[in-house]
Amino acid sequence: MKALVYEGAKKAVLEEVEEPKKREGTVKLDIKYCGICGSDIGIYLGTHPRAKAPLVFGHEFLGIVAEDGQKFKKGDRVVPFPLLSCGQCRACRTGNEHVCNTLGLIGIDKDGGVCERIYVDENVLYKVPDGISDKAATVIEPLAVIVRAIHQSGFKTMDTCVVIGAGPIGMLTGIVLKFAGASKVFISDVAAKRLDQARAFGLIPVNPVKEDLEQVVKDATDGEGCDTLFECSGAAAAAMQMTDITRVSGNICIVSVHKAPHEVMLRDVNFKEQHIVGTRVYTREEFKEAVELSGLLEEQLEQVVTHVVPLKDSEKVFDMIADGACGTIKVIVDCQDR
Known part of the structure; x- marks a missing residue:
């Protein structure tokens, strides 16, 4: 065969x-x-x-x-x-x-x-x-990855969310967040076609080459930053910026696997008492949930x-x-x- x-x-x-x-x-x-x-x-x-x-x-x-x-x-x-x-x-x-x-x-x-x-x-x-x-x-299998990530993240209904990276995992994350009741979902990427598709899904696209993602999010949140951020790009710039974008006591979920060590502004994690959590794949129960979803x-x-x-x-x-x-x-x- x-x-x-x-x-x-x-x-x-x-x-x-x-x-x-x-x-x-x-x-x-x-x-x-x-x-x-x-x-x-x-x-x-x-x-x-x-x-x-x-x-x-x-x-x-x-x-x-x-x-x-x-x-x-x-x-x-x-x-x-x-x-x-x-x-x-x-x-x-x-x-x-x-x-x-x-x-x-x-x-x-x-x-x-x-x-x-x-x-x-x-x-x-x-x-x-x-x-x-x-x-x-x-x-269904990548959808199960998102189910796990959202469970890990601390996401709550009506959260303002940011997804960094609009590849398959980032796009699915935005879709599920919207379905789960997020008030706003910003998604950043440099690929125009992906951002156009994100807009069609009801997400708010941001091209970081043309716009300041942090400023866009803070303008929409009275200067506070997002409630929950999902890092789906694996990029060094995202690792450095994610704590700036996220509010005091906000949640950051690392969905992408970062292949190399990247700088993170850990002082923000202290001063803003932020919560950073990793996620990997999914449990059997979460896979079953993805089948149903x-x-x-x-x-x-x-x-x-x-x-x-x-x-x-x-x-x-x-x-x-x-x-x-x-x-x-x-x-x-x-x-x-x-």
């Missing part, structure tokens, strides 16, 4: 691989769509600390059950909870398997879903509710998917994402168009 395989730094190759083999407790899936995530970009660039070539990309996939299993029937649409936890470390023993000391993921630590078929353990699969489109269902946000999730690439052309997907002129937000691969 065909699969998109990481073969080394900047080498994503569509090639023939062995058919997957059934193991006890698994069910066969025909992959419909698989989303491309920031972690896939890191793998492609050769910077991911764990991914080893050869490796089939992809953990954000929608599958169609190809044979009756113990829990699922042929034809069911399912998405995987892709986390791989050890079950032994302190995090796992205390109910925090999602931040296991040796946490792994399908598509990073074992072959993923940018392929025609795969066998997956039934106990990690969630059925997609009837009526939700395939495109929207493919965004997808039905309420179907239209927005579909619009986040800006590009669908056939599997036969999937070798080009990383160049497409890197090309700002393409205006990508979320790119998914159609694994049945081969």
Whole structure:
């Protein structure tokens, strides 16, 4: 069968691989769509600390059950909870398997879903509710990341919020905040097409090259700053600015993984008694919540998917994402168009 395989730094190759083999407790899936995530970009660039070539990309996939299993029937649409936890470390023993000391993921630590078929353990699969489109269902996994981030953040209804970075995670954060009752959601990015889409979602776009984000937010909040800020860019400038933008006793949630040490104005954290919290992936309960939430946000999730690439052309997907002129937000691969 065909699969998109990481073969080394900047080498994503569509090639023939062995058919997957059934193991006890698994069910066969025909992959419909698989989303491309920031972690896939890191793998492609050769910077991911764990991914080893050869490796089939992809953990954000929608599958169609190809044979009756113990829990699922042929034809069911399912998405995987892709986390791989050890079950032994302190995090796992205390109910925090999602931040296991040796946490792994399908598509990073074992072959993923940018392929025609795969066998997956039934106990990690969630059925997609009837009526939700395939495109929207493919965004359930990143949506679960946002559910976790909002739970971690201390967000309250009617908060004024700032999202730094309008990539897929930042855009989804803004969408969910709006749905959850934020009074205003500012979102910053330098990509004009992303800001236009953010405006269509009812968010307040800010281009920091043209406007002073801090001043825009303070003008809208009587000089106080936002209640809750979500850092989704991973940029050094954002790390330095986030405490200025956030009010006294405000909340800052670090959603993006900062790959290098960045300066943070810790004096602000002291003087303004701010709360900074990290977030990583999601719990099983939060993944289940994302499955349910997808039905309420179907239209927005579909619009986040800006590009669908056939599997036969999937070798080009990383160049497409890197090309700002393409205006990508979320790119998914159609694994049945081969």
